[in-house]
Amino acid sequence: MIAESDITQQLRDLLGREVDAKWEDGRFRVLTPFEYPDGDGIVICVESSPDGRYVVSDCGAADATLVGRLGSRALGAPAAQIARRLDATFTSGQITTTVEEEADIADACWRVAQAAAAVAEAGTYLRPHRPKQLELVDVITTKLRGREIEVEPKHKLEGASGHPYTATLFVPATETVIEPIGGERPWNVAIAVYVEFGDLRNVNGYRLMAVLDDRETDLGPDISGLLNQVADVASWRQHDSWIGELADR
């Protein structure tokens, strides 16, 4: 039967193995037993300040783990609360605390590392990342190329007014302009495409096609009603039909 003292000793050995400190670039870097959500160990910086105190900080590392997931200010309020609970601050992306005595540095490292772990976890798990849906333009392009239909992204065209437009997709063989309609504000996209198609419709006989992104929800009759005044309106759900038609032309 294992004894209490054995468990205590095992824990002490484990923690002892997990910590390290090195002088690097003008400050101590202290490896702690804490980890970020991706398994990387949390490193804390310790530096003496001109007033004789010791500044203990994560040097912005917890916030930096969230690059690409959250903007620099997105986690400000909860991160500040987390840091406050541990007698530290979260300011401008950095967790910091200050101690007067050398003997208090280890405790400060422990608290800042705990805060760094909690801030990174809050950004990772409490605001879980939702992968963006594949852009409709990518899906259309892949489908067209799968049917060996040549397609040019971002094709430059000039409207009857002389205004230049960049068609999202252009099929040269049939001179078809394809504009996907969707995103967070589909009505705004539709208005822009309505103007573009209105200006292009009397130029060169282009075939104009708006493709509604109805992969998750219908966009509503007003959008198709608007666009149908100036263009063919196709639904992504019916893509087998209209892509087949483009291929056969």
Add this chain to the structure above:
Amino acid sequence: MALSQAEIDEFILLRKEVPPSRRVRWTRRSEHVRTARLPVAAQGVQRGEMLLVVHVDHARHWTFKLLRLGSEVLRWDAQPPPHSHSNPASRPADWPRKFRDRDHEHVWHPQFEMRLARPSTELEGAPDHRAAFMAFCARANIDPSSSYEPPPSGEQLRLTTP
């Protein structure tokens, strides 16, 4: 929409490029951290992006990320010692449990997502940030064109008392 292993494998193997008109532009994330992002395209269609992170107060403290649909799928980390990484106890057999003071790469895994990492000799062999950027692009099958700009030069920032 969850990413599948097949989709990620295909994405990493796909020959990609940074559009020739795009260059690295560094922006300030915090006092110590600068970031940059670059689109990654194939056949003229943007398929993902690269994110670069540097900690300016260390000579060699960098992260390179490849994202697909906003999710990290490949990442390289370099930082000064001491640092460590632990893989989960339930990791696949060919992944180390733990390593110390090694530049490393995180690779997306269907069960562990970006939780798994292994030492990267390619990154460790890169003498400077440019070389590391080029090696990461080679690893991720990305033609960087002439997009590279070095990060702001290292500076010893003094920690301030709050």
